[in-house]
Amino acid sequence: MTHNLIANTISLSGHGGDEIEAYLAQPTDVGKVGSIVVIHHMPGYDEDTKEICRRFAAHGYNALMPNLYSREAPGASPDDAAAAVRAAGGVPDDRLVGDVDAAMQRLKSLPDSNGKVASLGHCSGGRQSFLAGCRLPLDAVIDCYGAFVTLDTPAELPFRFKAVVGEAPNLSAPLLGLFGADDQNPTTEQVADLDRALNEAGKEHEFHTYEGAGHAFFWVSRPSYRPETAKEAWAVIFDFLGRTIS
Amino acid sequence: MCTYQTERISLRGSAKARQGWIKVTDATVYFDHPVHFPAGHALMIDVINPSMGPEARVALELDPASARALADAIILTLDQAPAALLAEFAAS
Numbered sequence: 001m002t003h004n005l006i007a008n009t010i011s012l013s014g015h016g017g018d019e020i021e022a023y024l025a026q027p028t029d030v031g032k033v034g035s036i037v038v039i040h041h042m043p044g045y046d047e048d049t050k051e052i053c054r055r056f057a058a059h060g061y062n063a064l065m066p067n068l069y070s071r072e073a074p075g076a077s078p079d080d081a082a083a084a085v086r087a088a089g090g091v092p093d094d095r096l097v098g099d100v101d102a103a104m105q106r107l108k109s110l111p112d113s114n115g116k117v118a119s120l121g122h123c124s125g126g127r128q129s130f131l132a133g134c135r136l137p138l139d140a141v142i143d144c145y146g147a148f149v150t151l152d153t154p155a156e157l158p159f160r161f162k163a164v165v166g167e168a169p170n171l172s173a174p175l176l177g178l179f180g181a182d183d184q185n186p187t188t189e190q191v192a193d194l195d196r197a198l199n200e201a202g203k204e205h206e207f208h209t210y211e212g213a214g215h216a217f218f219w220v221s222r223p224s225y226r227p228e229t230a231k232e233a234w235a236v237i238f239d240f241l242g243r244t245i246s
Numbered sequence: 247m248c249t250y251q252t253e254r255i256s257l258r259g260s261a262k263a264r265q266g267w268i269k270v271t272d273a274t275v276y277f278d279h280p281v282h283f284p285a286g287h288a289l290m291i292d293v294i295n296p297s298m299g300p301e302a303r304v305a306l307e308l309d310p311a312s313a314r315a316l317a318d319a320i321i322l323t324l325d326q327a328p329a330a331l332l333a334e335f336a337a338s
Contacts, residue, residue, distance in 0.1 A: 042250075043279050073300035079281040083292045084300035086252055087274045123279075124250075153250050161250065216286065222279070224286045 003027035005057035012066055012106055015098020020070035023050050025057035032114040034245030035107035037100050038065040039121030039128045044078035048221055059238055064107050066099045093131060100132040116245035122218055134167035140244035141175045145215055147185040150193040165194055168201045175205040176240045178233050180213035208236055252276040261293045261304040268302050270295050280307035289313035
């Protein structure tokens, strides 16, 4: 079944006490619920990612997405904000973790919260979701084709993101990884490296790699969208959340 | 994929953005997910003036062949421009 919901833009005290924008979607016809911090992809705090928040609410979860670009581009359209943040060098990892932490705390404080919170991100957000899971006490972590989890960004690029696979021993919660077999970033070899690191660290995880799908197979408004794969993977997500934060 | 690849340059010029003509000071060039062009990835160009805020931006999303043709056309045009007309920029 799907639930009634409300969705609003709220203000959130993020990393360093900065007031940032966030998008909160909540079911209105359920009791205590689990929650998800949705980490938007590099193209920004956009309509498609807000729709993902509403989808979680329709399935009976609170979902909160901090606008990671609030500081650089308050009130700007998502594409302008993404361009401004790209030009400025990207979102620092520590700030990202602080913003996810703030979102997690806000979700736990909601009257209908059951106290359990997951993180989810696609693309750059997949890496950030993994990172958040290694640094915050989450109850579930979902990484959808996150790049540069097992590799540093190339030295010639202005973005200097370090591989975060080394933090795997600190992963606080079960990890669900969803990947496309045709993806070049992460490649299936990089996914295997992450799988190996998690096994060595003794961390519970579940990976699904879909044939015939590449990067961004969830992204409904792009040519990379793979409807059958996305439908199957959404079912995997809801099954995972049912086991971890419901 | 989110490539993170970004080339950034300083420049001098003007561009017509949503607020009208503006002075532009920088450009970023990258190959990543487009917002509007119907492809998984595109050659992206943002001509910007960060001091005027995020909306001081003219954006292009091009397929690779188009981007190369544009780059070639720019170089060809400059190569063919009379030297006397380029002289005013010689000292700048």
